Amino acid sequence: xxxxxxxxxxxxxxxxxxxxxxxxxxxxxxxxxxxxxxxxxxxxxxxxxxxxxxxxxxxxxxxxxxxxxxxxxxxxxxxxxxxxxxxxxxxxxxxxxxxxxxxxxxxxxxxxxxxxxxxxxxxxxxxxxxxxxxxxxxxxxxxxxxxxxxxxxxxxxxxxxxxxxxxxxxxxxxxxxxxxxxxxxxxxxxxxxxxxxxxxxxxxxxxxxxxxxxxxxxxxxxxxxxxxxxxxxxxx
Ligand code: ZN
Numbered sequence: 001x002x003x004x005x006x007x008x009x010x011x012x013x014x015x016x017x018x019x020x021x022x023x024x025x026x027x028x029x030x031x032x033x034x035x036x037x038x039x040x041x042x043x044x045x046x047x048x049x050x051x052x053x054x055x056x057x058x059x060x061x062x063x064x065x066x067x068x069x070x071x072x073x074x075x076x077x078x079x080x081x082x083x084x085x086x087x088x089x090x091x092x093x094x095x096x097x098x099x100x101x102x103x104x105x106x107x108x109x110x111x112x113x114x115x116x117x118x119x120x121x122x123x124x125x126x127x128x129x130x131x132x133x134x135x136x137x138x139x140x141x142x143x144x145x146x147x148x149x150x151x152x153x154x155x156x157x158x159x160x161x162x163x164x165x166x167x168x169x170x171x172x173x174x175x176x177x178x179x180x181x182x183x184x185x186x187x188x189x190x191x192x193x194x195x196x197x198x199x200x201x202x203x204x205x206x207x208x209x210x211x212x213x214x215x216x217x218x219x220x221x222x223x224x225x226x227x228x229x230x231x232x233x234x235x236x
Contacts, residue, residue: 002218004039005061006031009046009071012196019196027067034207046071051079062218063092066099080104088184092217097194108183109157116152122169124148126177134216135164143205149195151175187217
């Protein structure tokens with residue numbers, strides 16, 4: 001069974017009345033609720049010792065899901081180093097919504113990851129760009145969220161490995177809402193939906209995309225750092 005760790009800064013749900021009403025168990029709790037039947041799930045919070053991301057936890061994590069927004073700087077650099085090493089060695093990473101500005105995502109991208117935004121509750125239509133991509137499996141030509149925070153291009157990321165979704169917002173903006181990367185042996189998926197004051201993580205299509213992304217990002221190979229080679233024609 002794929003082992004998933006859901007990391008959340010868990011700030012808005014404790015301080016913002018709409019977010020706490022929408023996500024009484026936290027965004028991590030809601031994501032865990034729809035993943036737990038198919039995957040082995042644990043959660044980790046900023047307030048946990050070592051941000052809940054010890055070497056032991058990362059070693060036993062196949063895919064790490066990251067939700068952060070206003071507390072990015074509170075994550076110590078040594079934790080970011082640890083997560084970075086885990087991704088390079090093969091752990092999958094799914095960066096949700098405002099995680100575009102998390103230390104770990106920016107480190108992996110090597111660019112500022114800036115974008116334009118406004119918060120007007122616009123409809124978001126997520127178009128499938130790559131219907132044969134495993135992350136889009138089961139999604140029709142597009143899926144809609146009645147309300148989502150508007151993000152817009154330019155999104156200062158490196159050119160993605162694949163663009164799975166492009167979002168159109170009713171105000172006219174466009175944004176690459178679902179993109180993939182590979183760093184070392186680790187697969188990375190950035191997925192835009194998930195503003196804390198909208199019920200995004202209750203949406204069935206969003207849930208399906210995240211499940212698909214977990215299956216896609218799970219490691220096929222995990223590098224243990226050993227570099228021993230053998231002469232293939234000799235027996236030692
Ligand atoms: Zn947001």
